[in-house]
Amino acid sequence: xxxxxxxxxxxxxxxxxPAFAEMTDIRFTLGWKTQGSDAPFLMALxxxxxxxxxxxxxxxxxxxxxxxxTRIMGGAYDAGFGDINAIIQNAAARPGEAPxxxxxxxxRPPFAIVTPKSAGIETPADFEGKRLGGAQGTPTTRLFxxxxxxNGVDIDKVAQENxxxxxxxxxxxxxxxxxxxxxxxxxxxxxxxxxxxxAADYNWFQFEExxxxxxxxxxxxxxxxxxxxxxxxxxxxxxxxxATLEIAKDQDIAVEAIMAFDNLVDPELExxxxxxxxxxxxxxxxxxxxxxxxxxxERLTRSIAIVAEGYGLERLPxxxxxxxxxxLPPADTRSFEVxxx
Numbered sequence: 001x002x003x004x005x006x007x008x009x010x011x012x013x014x015x016x017x018p019a020f021a022e023m024t025d026i027r028f029t030l031g032w033k034t035q036g037s038d039a040p041f042l043m044a045l046x047x048x049x050x051x052x053x054x055x056x057x058x059x060x061x062x063x064x065x066x067x068x069x070t071r072i073m074g075g076a077y078d079a080g081f082g083d084i085n086a087i088i089q090n091a092a093a094r095p096g097e098a099p100x101x102x103x104x105x106x107x108r109p110p111f112a113i114v115t116p117k118s119a120g121i122e123t124p125a126d127f128e129g130k131r132l133g134g135a136q137g138t139p140t141t142r143l144f145x146x147x148x149x150x151n152g153v154d155i156d157k158v159a160q161e162n163x164x165x166x167x168x169x170x171x172x173x174x175x176x177x178x179x180x181x182x183x184x185x186x187x188x189x190x191x192x193x194x195x196x197x198x199a200a201d202y203n204w205f206q207f208e209e210x211x212x213x214x215x216x217x218x219x220x221x222x223x224x225x226x227x228x229x230x231x232x233x234x235x236x237x238x239x240x241x242x243a244t245l246e247i248a249k250d251q252d253i254a255v256e257a258i259m260a261f262d263n264l265v266d267p268e269l270e271x272x273x274x275x276x277x278x279x280x281x282x283x284x285x286x287x288x289x290x291x292x293x294x295x296x297x298e299r300l301t302r303s304i305a306i307v308a309e310g311y312g313l314e315r316l317p318x319x320x321x322x323x324x325x326x327x328l329p330p331a332d333t334r335s336f337e338v339x340x341x
Contacts, residue, residue, distance in 0.1 A: 023056040024232045029080035031065040031217060034262035036274030039254040041081060043243035046257040053235030065217055072099045072222045079221040079236060085139050085307050091321050092313040099220040101323045103237050103293040106216040107284035111140040111207040114187055115179035116172060121203060124151035131159040133168055134181030141181045143310040150211040169194055185276055214303045215295055237327045241293055241334055248278055249339045278338045291334030294325055
């Protein structure tokens with residue numbers, strides 16, 4: 001007994017016992033205000049999955065999925081949930097400074113143009129002679145010229161109006177604009193909040209269906225953390241992967257985690273938003289083969305070219321500058337199956 005106690009004491013002092021290992025502090029930013037699609041991170045926090053990896057993670061709300069990149073680059077955060085296309089944009093201009101995606105979650109993009117069926121827009125060509133509204137600088141707005149080029153739309157014949165994101169759906173409902181450049185996961189629920197039926201009364205021109213094969217949001221980390229504390233990055237990925245697979249099968253525990261983080265959100269609304277993400281943004285066919293969290297390099301290379309054209313980038317980053325799969329657990333531990341309950 002004496003020897004056992006002495007051995008335990010020595011291990012504690014030496015710092016070699018995993019249970020007593022020093023915790024690593026990580027500052028994490030969400031992509032926006034608390035939403036159901038944040039469940040993988042909030043679940044890992046509330047269920048202690050981060051703590052199991054000896055990580056002390058502090059999560060803050062965000063200011064936009066593109067702002068996640070600039071927040072990390074500015075040094076305020078070590079990791080976050082944001083848009084891979086914003087990484088591409090920043091990596092082109094500032095090589096070696098932009099964060100790196102380490103766990104891809106939205107393997108289908110939320111970028112779309114939504115139009116009321118009453119506007120009579122049934123094909124991309126019907127945008128000519130119409131007025132579309134969007135927030136300046138968002139991926140959907142910035143990439144519209146590429147969409148138009150790929151689909152034979154004369155962009156000079158499309159009137160575009162800049163507006164705040166919260167005005168898009170109300171102005172479209174009033175008939176002030178004929179359509180809006182949106183994120184599906186946001187606009188769908190904004191329409192419901194405005195007593196609209198997004199499925200029955202609106203047409204959705206999703207970019208992925210019109211030649212815009214893009215990735216979107218996932219978990220990214222700073223280059224500093226990547227090089228100086230790779231063990232923490234690996235632990236972060238394991239914890240988020242564990243939570244992601246669980247919320248895909250049980251949305252009840254996901255909502256519990258969301259409410260534990262922010263009890264001011266509408267649980268039913270955010271549950272529906274989570275289900276939307278699971279079934280519309282996280283279900284690319286490739287996931288069955290490569291597992292959740294990974295992506296296809298050739299597809300990422302194509303998407304880099306699309307983003308470069310849309311944003312007028314002078315340099316095309318390599319796929320390896322944008323995504324690092326070396327921290328992913330084995331593919332058989334990332335098998336992703338959605339069960340809506």
